[in-house]
Amino acid sequence: MIIRFAPFVLALAALIPFAPVSLAQDADWRHAVSMIGEPKYPEGFSRFDYVNPDAPKGGTLRLSEEGTFDSLNPVLAKGELAAGLSLVFDTLMKSSEDEVSATYGLLAESMSFPDDISKVTFRLRPEARWADGEPVTPEDVVFSFDKAKELNPLQANYYAHVVSAEKTGDREVTFLFDETNNRELPQILGQFLILPKHWWEGTDEAGTSRDIERTTLEPVMGSGPYRIASLTAGSTLRFELRDDYWGKDINVNVGQHNFGAIEYVYFTDRNVEFEAFRAGRIDYYQDNSASHWATAYDFPAITTGEVVREEIENPLRAVGIMQALVPNMRLEKFQDARVRRALNFAFDFEGLNKTLAHNMLTRVDSYFWGTELASSGLPEGRELEILEAMKDKIPPEVFTTPFTNPVGGETQARANLRQALMLFREAGYELKDRKLVNSQTGEQLSIEILLGSASLERSVLPYISSLKDLGIDARIRTVDGSQYTNRVRSFNYDMIWSVWAQTLNPGNEQAGYWGSKAVDREGSRNYAGISDPAIDELIRMVIFAKDRDEQVAAVKALDRVLLANHYVVPLFYSRAVKVAYRKMLAHPEELPYYGLGFPEVWWMNDGQ
Incomplete structure (x- = not known):
């Protein structure tokens, strides 16, 4: 399984005994799948254990990124992709952060594959909708997969043994493999972003046909909890929580997506980025420098408690x-x-x-x-x-x-x-x-x-x-x-x-x-x-x-x-993630065992 690794993104797992029997039988529809052991949460579970179901909704979370961006097209391996697009797009399955390698239905309510793992079928939720109200369909899934393999070399390699995606029912899509007994394929097919076929094949407000093979700065539409509200090319990006998000009450989303808006500001210099955090213009900062962490936090907000510092082992426990x-x-x-x-x-x-x-x-x-x-x-x-x-x-x-x-x-x-x-x-x-x-x-x-x-x-x-x-x-x-x-x-x-x-x-x-x-x-x-x-x-x-x-x-x-x-000159690493944040931000007392849960399960005190 691959980890989507950004400078601060790590997750997953300690070891549970391997259990081949967790693989589904032919036509056995499953709400979840685990590569190691059985899924922790049974069918019909109410929520993940690590969330706060009563977390308040609202407030604006201000984040920073180093560099720039020039594209909102999440498929292409070209251009500088903007941060945060996973807020806009859902996937077929969603990972649990308190298990090693388990995923649960998001856009898909269930999945099925035979003993020889020669294929996998996903059954979409009937209530799944795009932001414009149109239903998420098997055609959307097929379109997203085909374009990902066609236009992105990383995806083409990752899914090299998936030979086709086909609509096999009103709400079902089946992926066929050119090899058998690859236990990972069913699970990783739940990871890619699902895009709206009708939107990408339509026209923008000026009547110009969209082209998924090109970069774009037009705010893209998805089925996820947030929408792109505004942006300044290469500089700022604002996502706003959708009141009409189709999946806000399903079990894998309870207690999550608590910020009313999430803003990203880009900096070309890491030192300037940190100064913005010190000055109170940024709410959360992950420090990847041990020396900086040891010497740079002597400003007044630390003394008064306005800024909290934590070293959190969770995301690195099994990475x-x-x-x-x-x-x-x-x-x-x-x-x-x-x-x-x-x-x-x-x-x-x-x-x-x-x-x-x-x-x-x-x-x-x-x-x-x-x-x-x-x-x-x-x-x-x-x-x-x-x-x-x-x-x-x-x-x-x-x-x-x-x-x-x-x-x-x-x-x-x-x-x-x-x-x-x-x-x-x-x-x-x-x-x-x-x-x-x-x-x-x-x-x-x-x-x-x-x-x-x-x-x-x-x-x-x-x-x-x-x-x-x-x-x-x-x-x-x-x-x-x-x-x-x-x-x-x-x-x-x-x-x-x-x-x-x-x-x-x-x-x-x-x-x-x-x-x-x-x-x-x-x-x-x-x-x-x-x-x-x-x-x-x-x-x-x-x-x-x-x-x-x-x-x-x-x-x-x-x-x-x-x-x-x-092949390489090994460098160094720390066994804890170092984060500093404004005290108005809050997270569950017990974070997910293998993750930060940020920003999904965090919230802003009193909806500030």
């Missing part, structure tokens, strides 16, 4: 994080694993953690860091069997040497640079006139680290200094959001800063992260350019694991092989 600097192996200079390993020796995490982060960070050492899916030690049991079956295709150290990051700091940083230089020499480089050059061509090794936010520069600059000490022509290039997005989508970079968020139920998304077919697919998240038959084989083992034990073993084996190939 595996790989945050890393990612060299692009589509470029020849990064194709030698010794070069990539040397780049890790040049990164002095301990020095950075001490000087910039007050020792508040932890180094990432797994692609599933922080979860039970992370590999450790040497492989054994079923994991070892999996790896031994492909021992001629994977690095031999998988069997002999547990992965560890180099340890730096005052005493070790210089030794690590010497180790890096030795690896560069083994890979065909040498020092000449204090420049690290290719022994064959005489060309100096150059590395440009592309960033989309100036706030990351202070964490990268020490690394740039270390690379320069090795004789590398190293530099940072920070560009605006639109340029960054376009360059990353077209793989036009040497190295980027990226983060992957993993659930406890890895599946189809792994092919998009590390699979060979995603290497040349523009817009994919295979940022490193990995193309390895052994990894492709491991990904399929993860997707088609027959039970939970097999899935865990396959994931750990995948993690171990990814690490042994040194």
